[in-house]
């Protein structure tokens with residue numbers, strides 16, 4: 266399965282991004298890593314060019330929310346992204362807030378899977394569960 | 402007999418031809434009742450005869466370049482990469498079509514020299530379908546090339562007549578692969594020039610390859626400092642009879658595609674002052690600032706009807722204004738240049754014989770004030786002796 270990943274916006278925290286690529290590869294995904302400093306349009310465009318099934322965005326520096334508000338509008342301009350699985354993780358707010366408020370908010374922005382300060386492997390396990398359920 | 406290393410350089414344009422020897426440079430308005438060869442040999446027989454065939458170098462811009470229409474998938478990858486390669490090959494982009502919305506585009510009336518279809522990495526096999534074929538059916542074109550996903554090529558080959566298939570310009574890391582498409586387009590351009598009967602005939606007087614003039618000029622730009630006091634970054638404007646060309650250094654573009662060339666070129670196919678005068682005037686009349694500009698130049702719209710030196714001057718001034726506007730952020734174009742960062746504007750071609758520096762500077766500062774709201778004032782440099790062309794042609 267193909268995954269497009271990268272770090273959204275002006276964010277340059279690169280360590281998690283490298284780990285994500287390695288972990289996804291180890292789990293047998295085909296990874297297209299756009300790296301740090303990636304804008305939303307580039308994420309969706311990469312999905313279109315690669316025919317990816319999953320878009321995995323990470324955000325560490327607190328920019329996530331600003332970008333996420335624009336997702337629905339931008340995605341509506343693309344005609345073939347209905348089956349795309351969208352997930353996001355990292356530090357999804359500035360300061361602290363708990364998952365109970367963050368997760369519903371981000372689902373409302375258009376994400377299927379949301380991981381605020383959740384360890385990567387837990388997140389990827391959940392993804393695989395999600396895909397299994399979906400394909401049943 | 403000429404000495405070793407003495408070369409005769411000839412440039413054939415759509416309006417003028419120029420002939421340069423080590424000691425002189427002459428320019429002639431073409432006689433359109435004559436074939437280029439006859440016109441040239443009639444006027445410059447003595448000069449031409451005093452050089453060996455090996456020492457005569459000819460370049461031509463007489464056809465204004467090729468046109469393309471690009472069909473691709475996304476702005477960040479396929480369309481961006483194909484546009485970049487087309488620019489680098491000196492091809493004029495008529496239209497870019499985002500495939501998912503292909504049904505919403507109108508069909509250009511011009512004949513397109515080459516249609517470029519691009520999209521997807523090689524493993525993406527779910528991209529193009531019937532709507533592509535029906536669009537192409539309506540389009541009038543001479544060549545069509547596919548540079549997208551390999552898993553699509555056989556399906557496209559079956560459905561599109563005379564389709565040329567080249568390696569994908571997008572690799573599996575979503576990076577650009579320029580070379581194959583660039584070579585194809587450059588050759589097509591070269592064939593187009595050589596294919597003109599007029600040009601073929603010129604091989605009677607030279608044993609060297611005839612190149613396109615923009616190619617020669619582009620080669621000169623990195624060496625421009627040897628002849629002119631030009632401060633980087635700069636643009637070069639060549640207003641011709643049929644087209645206006647802009648050569649610019651890459652640092653003036655926001656885009657971050659890494660390519661080998663330091664300079665790119667843009668062609669405005671319908672902004673010449675002679676052959677495409679009508680479309681230049683049309684473009685001017687559709688520009689909201691042009692009346693103000695005419696007032697500033699102390700002329701009225703009636704000047705467009707006139708055949709005078711003043712009229713030619715005005716057209717050239719309009720051409721400068723229009724190309725600058727087209728490249729500014731004021732108009733969303735294929736390429737927007739950071740015009741506020743420019744330190745020099747170099748002008749070459751016929752314009753240097755018609756306008757004075759102050760007339761050119763006047764237009765440039767009008768542009769910066771009106772369109773960019775700025776007092777910025779790049780230095781203008783006139784290449785009035787065709788040094789740029791001579792430098793490039795000698796280097797070849």
Ligand code: B12
Pocket residue numbers: 275276277278279280281284321322323324325326327328352353354355356357358359360380382383384385386387388389
């Ligand atoms: C190193 C670092 C930097 C370095 C980055 C170097 C580089 N190029 O990578 C530098 C000094 C440049 C830097 C700059 C900044 N940083 Co900093 N930085 C850190 C730091 C100390 C470590 C980050 C790191 O590499 N961790 C190791 C990796 C492996 O962990 P991780 O990034 O947290 O990723 C894990 C999880 O989040 C998760 N994950 C990540 N993405 C995803 C996605 C999914 C789907 C899933 C499931 C999981 C997941 O998986 C990873 C492994 O478990 C953190 C604090 C911290 N201790 O976390 C701050 C931190 C991330 N930085 C922060 C800030 C604010 C900044 C700056 C804005 C500071 C400033 N004012 O200039 C700038 C922003 C620069 C920019 N344009 O982005 C804040 C963010 C606060 C927030 N979001 O509310 C943090 C949290 C520090 C803090 N506590 O305030 N930073």
